[in-house]
Amino acid sequence: MAAKTAAVEFDPFDGPELLRLVPITESQAEIWAACVLGGDDASRSYNESITLRLAGPLSRPALERALVALVQRHEALRSAFSADGKYSLVYQELPVTLAYHDVSEAPAAERAQAVAAYVRQEAQQVFDLLKGPLVKVGLLRLAPEEHHFVLTAHHIICDGWSLGILLQDLSSLYSAYCQNECPKLPEATPFSYYADQQLVFSKSADYAQVERFWLAQYQGTVPAVSLPTDFPRPARRTYRSARADFSVAPELVAGLKKVGLGAGCSFVTTLLATFEVLLYQLTGQDELVVGLPAAGQSVTGLPRLVGHCVNLLPLRSQPSATTRFVDYLQQRKTAIFDAYEHQQLTFGSLLKKLRLARDASRVPLVPVVFNIDLGLADKVAFHGLTYQLVSNPRAYENFELFLNASGSEQDLVLEWSYNTALFKAETIAGMMASLTDLLGQIIQQPTATLRELTTGSAVATLPASYQ
Numbered sequence: 517m518a519a520k521t522a523a524v525e526f527d528p529f530d531g532p533e534l535l536r537l538v539p540i541t542e543s544q545a546e547i548w549a550a551c552v553l554g555g556d557d558a559s560r561s562y563n564e565s566i567t568l569r570l571a572g573p574l575s576r577p578a579l580e581r582a583l584v585a586l587v588q589r590h591e592a593l594r595s596a597f598s599a600d601g602k603y604s605l606v607y608q609e610l611p612v613t614l615a616y617h618d619v620s621e622a623p624a625a626e627r628a629q630a631v632a633a634y635v636r637q638e639a640q641q642v643f644d645l646l647k648g649p650l651v652k653v654g655l656l657r658l659a660p661e662e663h664h665f666v667l668t669a670h671h672i673i674c675d676g677w678s679l680g681i682l683l684q685d686l687s688s689l690y691s692a693y694c695q696n697e698c699p700k701l702p703e704a705t706p707f708s709y710y711a712d713q714q715l716v717f718s719k720s721a722d723y724a725q726v727e728r729f730w731l732a733q734y735q736g737t738v739p740a741v742s743l744p745t746d747f748p749r750p751a752r753r754t755y756r757s758a759r760a761d762f763s764v765a766p767e768l769v770a771g772l773k774k775v776g777l778g779a780g781c782s783f784v785t786t787l788l789a790t791f792e793v794l795l796y797q798l799t800g801q802d803e804l805v806v807g808l809p810a811a812g813q814s815v816t817g818l819p820r821l822v823g824h825c826v827n828l829l830p831l832r833s834q835p836s837a838t839t840r841f842v843d844y845l846q847q848r849k850t851a852i853f854d855a856y857e858h859q860q861l862t863f864g865s866l867l868k869k870l871r872l873a874r875d876a877s878r879v880p881l882v883p884v885v886f887n888i889d890l891g892l893a894d895k896v897a898f899h900g901l902t903y904q905l906v907s908n909p910r911a912y913e914n915f916e917l918f919l920n921a922s923g924s925e926q927d928l929v930l931e932w933s934y935n936t937a938l939f940k941a942e943t944i945a946g947m948m949a950s951l952t953d954l955l956g957q958i959i960q961q962p963t964a965t966l967r968e969l970t971t972g973s974a975v976a977t978l979p980a981s982y983q
Contacts, residue, residue: 533608538708539715540597540604543812544824546864547672548601548645550914556642557755557912562671565638565908566679566892570663572901575694576655579665580614582689583653585699587612589685591707592673592823596648606708607648615654627658638668639911645672666908671824673707676889677811678822683896683905691899707823713816717860729858730866733832738872739803741795741884743917745938752876754937757913762948764928764955771959773925778962779842781849783925784888788831789841789848790958791886791919793966794951796835804833807882807915808852810859828863829855830882837967841958844966883916890924907931 540548551559587593587610594610597603619630634656643650651669658664667682674682685701692699717723769783776786788808795804812818812825831852835844863882872880893905907922910933918933930951932944957969 532610535591535594535606535608536708537598538604538606538711540602541711541714541824542718542862542865543827544597544604544672545601546862547824548597549864551645551672552601554753554755558914559642559645559670560640561755561757561910561912561914563639563641563643563668563910563912564671564674564676564679565635565666565668565910566683567635567906567908568665568667568683569904569906570665570898570901571903572661572898574661574663574901575690576614576616578690578693579655581693582686583612583614585689586682586686587649587651589701589704590682590822592678593649593651593669595650595673595707597645597672599646604707604711610649612649612651612653615652616657617654618657620657620659631656631658631664634666635908636911638666639909641668643670645670650674668908673824674822675811675824675826676809676887676892677813677825680892680894680896681820681822683893687896687898691897694899702820705818705821707821710812710816710818710821710823710825723860726858726861727865727869729854730830730861731869733830734866734870738870738881739801739805739832740878740881741799741801741804741806743795743799743884743938746940746943747938749877750937753878754935755912755914756936757910757933758936758941759909759931759933760941760944760948761929761931764930764952766926768952768955768959769925769928772955775842775958775962776845779845779849781845784890784921785849785852786845787921788852788886789845790954791951792833792848793835793841793844793958793969794947794954795884796966797950797954797969798947802834802836804835805882805884806831806833807863807885808855809885809887810856812860815856815859827859827861828882828885829859830863830866831855835966838965840963840965841969842962845962879915885915885918887918887920889920889922890928892922909933 547562551562591606593612594607596605598605617634619627622630634654638652641652650673654666656664688701689699772786773783776783792804792806795806808829808831809826810829812827813821833848867880889907913933913935916935916938920931921928922931923929930948932948934944954969957964
């Protein structure tokens, strides 16, 4: 389907050669508005960044050539936005330069400091949404056969699913060029096709049914999750954040998988349900809402699509002290399945329909988010190189608490991003200790009630109850 065009109040041809003009999707429009209203800190909170630690004889020319091909392959990487925030501008070409830094002559400690400083700099990056490019790449040479490749992109043109596709494509392109072969990649879906598809869907009967589903979830009162905080809540919402990463012992992962299998649930559902139980114990609330990002590539049948295709699903739950964990897990299995079945409604569209009291100091409806980035490096293979994938922390965050499960089920890491105006680092460490305790108890006694699943460390590490 051809991208739709329209008359606009700016000159879209002032700059690089324009390939097409595409109506912005509702999900992109929500990010655009958040960046405009929240300023640079809000925009920084949408930076997505990863590092590939590459070992082996790297061919820099092949990597640079692969990068050029990658940008030409995916429209989103050649996109910027109109000044009125209504259109995405896809350029014929929008060069992305590989920034090269050779620190191999420095002492080991200084090399490590240089890498850390570069990653911090990327977290502080403020992308120009009007001019682009909205992706940056850098290569740091630490030794003849040790390099760090850093990719940072704005979330308005890239999501977690997209990062996985970009890594797959980059490694395939690099491997082909290293061996003087012609790359053989499946056809990429233009983001403009997806944007047109979403516009058509928004006017359909199926969309109306999805909207009715979510509105039914929030009839009457809408719960507000209020975690106890270490500091008084600022009058206006802030974005400054930090991240604490914790590995999960393999025996806990295996044990939780076994509990989930016994209930006919996936590992992701079981881990999310466990996190909800922790929130129940920390807040004392018997109604919770946790945000769950859902990738649109899967539901629309466009697995090779790169762009921002995520909808944030506000999952409502009602934990009860007398409910057994296995029964709660079954409830969540059904509810999460239903939410995924109705994921094609943007979070902002739902907020417009709900009667929520606006509070400049709080994130509306979903201050807490749970995300899954497992298997991001699946099917990634660079010719002659081995690698380690690292998810780089943001310096700014949209939510009060964001728990991301990364790595793999064999090497699971829980990344806790938290608003530093609300929480201390030791409080987050206490939450992780409490979650670890809870995992152990659930594995030992999955039929225990939520009241019986005591978490002594959770109570001990609760901060002062500033709300």
